[in-house]
Amino acid sequence: MKTAVLVAIGDELLSGIRREGNCASLVWLLHDAGWSVLRVEIVPDDVPRIVDVLERWVGKTELLVFSGGLGPTHDDKTRYALAEYLKCGLSVNDVLYDRIVARFEDASWKALVERSRPVQGLIPVEAQGVYNPAGSALGIHFEKSGTQVWSFPGVPFEFKAMARQELTPFLSRKQGESARSWKSVAVIGVPESLAVERVPEIVADDRLHISILPSFGLVEFVIRGDASLVESAARTVRERFAGHVLPEGCVTLPEAILATGREKGLTFSCAESCTGGLIGAALTDVPGSSAVFAGSAVVYNDQAKKKLLSVESFVLDNYGAVSGECAESMARGALDRYGTSLALAVTGIAGPDGGTQEKPVGTVWFAEASWVAGEVESRSFVRRLDGDREFVRERAARIALIAAWRRMCEL
């Protein structure tokens, strides 16, 4: 099997300011093409450390991909590290850089890009420059001791564009005979440990590579191996967890909500307080979601709850914004305003402030409203989520999506 090593370069990745995403995404592409990724490494913007990576991996893997460190500023060291490793100088690749400058119509931007030519166009003379269709820094490519080395800019959009442009054809050329297939099955409301015990023979099957990914309320089985085996394994998992499995082809709750909504001709809307738009953002992340999802009313203060969703003052005065009464009123408001068949509302205290003795930080009320036999029915429930603001918000959004999908299945 072909092997690859991916290296992300950047102090910002080693300081928590930025999260590495380029290599993580690329591995998926490699996996599909039947490659095995030996390791992902994150190293600082430092010539000796980048050279060290080259010395450790060139000749030991077919593919070595670098992300980052090709920008115009002083902390971009990759091109110099590659030159030092190749024991050669650098020179500007004007042919490729002219193509980049030519892309810019606005004169001031053109001038700006032109100014970066002496740095962003610089390529080790023993390597080839790689055209950047999405940005102004050139990529770098060379082959040594059987290792193909590629270096792309770290700006996610540029990296993605160049990896697609350069590596995809390269991969399909290099790809092994039996490209591996994979299928993902998402199961809801079953703890990780139980999930595994239900399909022992699949987990034990050496011909399959099973990843079990638990995430609050949902366990995803990622099954990899030869197509035929993957197919039957996925079918078995779906059968064992019948009633708890997201629809075929859905691995996320938004996908499930949209698929089930489409299948049953249901529409969905929500009202968000503490989640502040996370639910809407998750649903609209899926292309074509407008067929099922009408929208979400983010109502972050009392006035907004009243004016947008007709939550009555006495509800807010007597029960407070974080209450089942307010949640149901919000859900009914969204159902009416958006004219959907189902609406879900979330209101809670994400913290760190705003908690009280009886309603501590992490208290979140959920409500759903839907049309049943010409009448609007609504119900609510509460959860105490123990964590920081980010945790409470994410979990609340997740709980809401689970509740919405389960309710859609009932309708």
Add this chain to the structure above:
Amino acid sequence: MKTAVLVAIGDELLSGIRREGNCASLVWLLHDAGWSVLRVEIVPDDVPRIVDVLERWVGKTELLVFSGGLGPTHDDKTRYALAEYLKCGLSVNDVLYDRIVARFEDASWKALVERSRPVQGLIPVEAQGVYNPAGSALGIHFEKSGTQVWSFPGVPFEFKAMARQELTPFLSRKQGESARSWKSVAVIGVPESLAVERVPEIVADDRLHISILPSFGLVEFVIRGDASLVESAARTVRERFAGHVLPEGCVTLPEAILATGREKGLTFSCAESCTGGLIGAALTDVPGSSAVFAGSAVVYNDQAKKKLLSVESFVLDNYGAVSGECAESMARGALDRYGTSLALAVTGIAGPDGGTQEKPVGTVWFAEASWVAGEVESRSFVRRLDGDREFVRERAARIALIAAWRRMCEL
């Protein structure tokens, strides 16, 4: 300077299914405490590869932290790899596991956690178990050849809780005399290359460590070094970019919008179509945002635009949902419904479908509405964003936030 190596373990991290965040966050903590992170590595759930990491780094770094692979399922290999490296067997630490079981009140959950004891309680006999305050898998710790080795579960919330519990005191004990300070200054509307040229002496100062982080429309200077130097450097940067710098202490646009809103007594709301809630989610991610941010009306279909924001049918019929007229109507609707001093609207085609010849995918209209001398004023502008759905949505949200902040500064 003390050195650390962080290792994330998990096939899912090497397949793009999950993104590594634990190590990325931990490095920030280490940086603050004056540590230097030599490398972050991501390795698969594979005993030999985990052992290889231990053999390469034990004795070569003061701190070696593992994240992940301590769960109850077959693909969790870390505890066995540590035992193999230590050439010892494993045994259940009942004392610590009893504490974990005792946390669960619900009988069925208690039983469930109890069932995982034989695996999640298992610790190499040559190492110590570490209590997990947030989950059910024990952590592992040992010291060898001057290297402190810690292994925590990979579930982000558990990792965070255990790192805080175990490493923070450990770090402050180990911390070098001159703990480094850092300051971040965010500059808007200045290209990366220019940003650097404006502060050459700071970029050239060897006593400072400057990271320049460009991200669509915003360049962040992260300045690290001794407190006094960092202070004056940050001041210089702020002076050089006067008028383009986010308020002191703000490194993100949501923080800037809330700070400026608070300072000027302005309130803000928005209306989102293609961004689907991303703007609201970003703003409410900041604690205390309700003081300035009233909410966001996510209106994903025409009916929602009409019913929630009173967008008139003739606007939708004559100009379409993706038009300056619709964007302004949405902004005015949000301004009225939320009763804020400023409202911003976004409507566009995120793709991959829905594009036309005259309105291709990536066409996004923005509008702002605000009260000026007792009258509502609104204006709109359009952008053509060239990228995939995720890119278009994220960029559109970013452009909206920049426009909102700039407008707030004018009001």
